[in-house]
């Protein structure tokens with residue numbers, strides 16, 4: 319593999335990629351594809367064709383998971399039915415008839431696409447799994463706290479957990495040698511059937527923590543031959559629903575879940591907006607056990623009666639605090655409470671995030687039954703793996719300052735190794751404009767935000783991920799959940815208003831035991847964030863500049879921190895422990911179910927016997 323060291327090369331590469339992708343996949347107005355990529359081929363954001371064609375474009379329609387499967391030559395049914403080699407007790411593929419909505423695709427025994435193959439796509443540079451040698455020891459001495467009744471003990475190894483042989487094999491294929499701290503605690507809790515609200519730092523393996531118990535549980539159900547009801551011939555009945563706030567995150571969870579489910583007989587399908595619904599409907603009709611979705615598209619599918627939630631046994635909300643904040647809450651309530659989904663207690667609910675403001679915890683308790691609260695690391699803290707810097711930069715100096723950072727990065731040789739830089743800005747216009755400015759100045763950049771078409775968003779992400787365009791300018795659409803290896807530097811060109819958003823943004827680096835750098839540009843406009851930012855940095859053992867401390871001392875508590883549980887001591891973060899929440903309101907202890915047993919044990923105010931605390 320050649321190492322690119324020149325910015326000009328990188329810019330040319332990026333331009334070529336943007337151009338050819340646009341020409342082939344977008345039917346766009348890019349016109350010609352230059353054989354010799356040059357800066358001239360860069361298409362500024364304002365000249366791009368933003369309207370997706372109303373006609374079905376030439377193949378590939380879009381580059382989501384389905385089309386990458388198609389690249390393997392598996393057109394149509396891509397699934398070979400369950401294997402019969404589960405560990406005894408797993409039912410051995412008892413997926414007899416009678417599963418409504420399971421028609422098509424399951425009859426044949428054609429081979430399931432191997433998601434571990436190196437055939438993933440053209441993005442070879444960074445695509446290989448690199449989980450060997452990951453320094454998860456970095457997470458070993460972080461505090462872990464659980465609260466709730468009868469908390470199952472954590473495990474130290476995957477071997478201690480009865481996940482099923484096919485899933486264990488996939489864990490080995492992923493090169494996960496041992497569980498991360500959140501996995502050590504969350505997996506046994508979920509396997510024991512308990513509801514869970516889990517808070518763990520960015521990049522610490524939460525996806526697997528909710529996927530493994532779901533997949534394992536469905537594998538066990540496969541032997542039980544229960545019937546899915548027949549509502550409409552084309553209605554499908556997933557057994558698990560995983561909701562996430564962004565399309566790209568849903569795609570990523572789908573990819574991960576597909577890897578974990580390989581040859582388990584568990585089928586995972588994704589549905590998200592901005593992509594053709596017919597393709598997703600076809601995919602659903604081939605059968606679905608786990609549906610990964612964004613809320614908007616799922617509501618659409620429910621309204622069309624193409625999906626029923628009647629059989630859902632597992633509900634997972636990733637980025638749960640975001641899913642329950644003002645923007646999403648009505649949709650989530652509609653999905654969870656106003657459809658045919660089983661009530662709390664009749665389903666298992668798992669909520670995961672790196673941040674969990676107290677009033678969101680309170681809202682979330684409506685969806686839970688007798689749940690366990692798990693916090694790995696301080697709730698809403700950033701990981702110590704990320705070196706955080708804050709620089710005072712006037713608005714008018716931001717661009718030149720960014721250029722200095724990028725030049726310094728190159729001089730340090732970081733870019734020579736194709737390290738990636740993610741630059742967060744406040745607005746979609748701001749993202750377009752900064753991307754344009756970077757490109758005309760010879761910095762290979764692309765952008766992702768809500769005004770770009772889904773094709774453009776996916777293309778931008780692929781190009782960034784592969785290292786072909788090592789600078790990605792993004793709005794908050796890329797702030798949460800995205801797991802992009804080799805992001806060495808996150809720049810908060812515009813700081814967010816809420817400290818939790820900052821935590822998620824910087825969490826795009828320093829993942830899975832690796833270190834990372836986060837630089838924030840601060841000026842008078844960010845005063846309201848000063849105190850929360852200074853506190854967060856201090857908590858994460860970062861050097862807080864004296865000028866920021868002065869700002870912090872002057873400012874009131876803004877930036878979302880005032881929404882938090884306050885109190886510095888780790889462990890007091892389960893909102894049920896706050897007497898103002900617990901007094902006289904037993905609802906919170908049972909997720910709205912008065913028979914939870916918490917009331918009988920005298921409530922939660924006194925840290926009853928169900929409260930455990932451990933420092934791992």
Ligand SMILES: Nc1ncnc2c1ncn2[C@@H]1O[C@H](COP(=O)(O)OP(=O)(O)OP(=O)(O)O)[C@@H](O)[C@H]1O
Nearest residue numbers: 449494496497498520521522523524525799801830
């Ligand atoms: N047990 C493990 N061993 C090695 N690597 C792991 C393990 N579990 C997860 N990983 C890897 O760690 C990375 C981060 O995991 P994941 O994306 O699930 O983090 P997260 O906690 O959900 O982060 P975020 O809060 O940003 O959503 C992924 O690349 C994943 O493959």
